[in-house]
């Protein structure tokens with residue numbers, strides 16, 4: 001058999017799109033090395049920042065002789081995407097770019113990712129392989145309630161569902177009543193949304209007397225974009241009788257469909273023929289062996305638009321040592337529950353405290369002294385931002401104080417796209433330790 005042909009036995013109950021999941025390990029490693037060498041050559045030629053950093057280290061593409069040599073390469077980070085905004089890291093000319101997707105950066109500007117058609121197909125393959133792994137087939141009706149647009153959730157699952165031949169219902173996020181009505185009327189069997197939004201759907205459904213087991217045909221939930229616990233999974237499954245699957249991904253690497261869990265739930269299988277994973281110590285930046293926890297780093301082996309070499313995701317996890325009983329040869333990673341930076345994920349939206357600061361600085365009367373408080377409720381997490389305002393504001397009448405609160409809300413809402421509760425407080429009233437305000441009080445249990 002040719003080196004890069006996938007072994008696939010037509011008698012197995014596995015969906016054809018999943019064939020690469022079962023590639024013999026040696027063949028997989030050879031494929032990864034081949035792709036890595038091509039990628040490094042391409043980035044060296046086409047991405048000035050990468051070339052500069054490799055030159056500074058005295059590393060040339062031909063130095064990559066084994067997969068372990070990846071550690072010779074420089075890392076990439078979100079700050080590189082911000083500094084090279086919007087598409088300074090692209091390795092393809094604009095004539096080959098098919099679509100931009102964006103995600104929150106650490107400041108008011110988003111980070112922007114340029115995809116070629118090749119990249120969109122790879123991304124689609126990832127979501128198709130996830131859906132196939134969950135047992136979803138062409139007779140399923142898939143409701144996509146992730147947001148469509150710059151966020152990758154909606155379009156990612158949409159293309160995956162269409163690729164598998166499902167009947168796709170692109171509801172996007174919001175309008176809970178309509179979501180429930182269409183779910184019922186069209187006999188939806190699978191839904192893709194954030195786990196927190198699904199809890200909201202259950203809650204709103206209950207208020208209308210809807211019993212998911214009795215009234216809906218729903219069997220699968222495809223949940224990701226934010227951390228969620230085993231307890232949340234059990235709650236969802238108990239309340240509705242569906243199977244709650246985990247899907248992971250990030251805009252910089254493609255979108256949802258970088259990894260997902262199989263029915264054995266040993267972790268999330270990474271589609272490592274496209275997305276090469278490493279775990280590093282976030283302090284020393286040294287690679288760690290499989291089985292040890294650290295920061296997840298990805299190299300996009302097949303990406304052409306804006307490839308990422310050793311991209312530091314900031315997500316903390318570990319790679320599996322043991323083979324999963326499902327027979328897949330691609331490694332798994334533990335579910336993601338923590339990050340090594342200060343990014344918060346609220347209702348599936350990425351929020352950096354620095355964005356709140358940028359917003360507050362645009363409102364004259366407020367100080368950039370604030371505290372973000374995240375509390376769990378039965379359904380959605382609640383976000384409150386306490387902001388110190390000048391003493392004069394409190395001597396003004398109630399109406400102008402309310403007016404100021406509204407302006408702060410608009411400034412924050414414009415930058416993060418969420419609607420937190422804004423509470424204005426007196427100067428120096430927020431608790432400080434060593435003079436510093438604790439910026440984030442995350443009371444959600446993970």
Ligand code: DLL
Pocket residue numbers: 103104146152153154223224225226227228246247248249250251252255256257313315335336337339345350
């Ligand atoms: O959240 C892509 C996505 C959409 C994944 C829909 C799954 C479903 P970003 O907005 O760039 O992309 O955010 C990426 O979200 O680094 C993780 O911190 C977090 N994240 C994504 N999926 C999971 C998950 C999308 N299943 C960031 N569990 C990532 C925990 C997740 N965290």
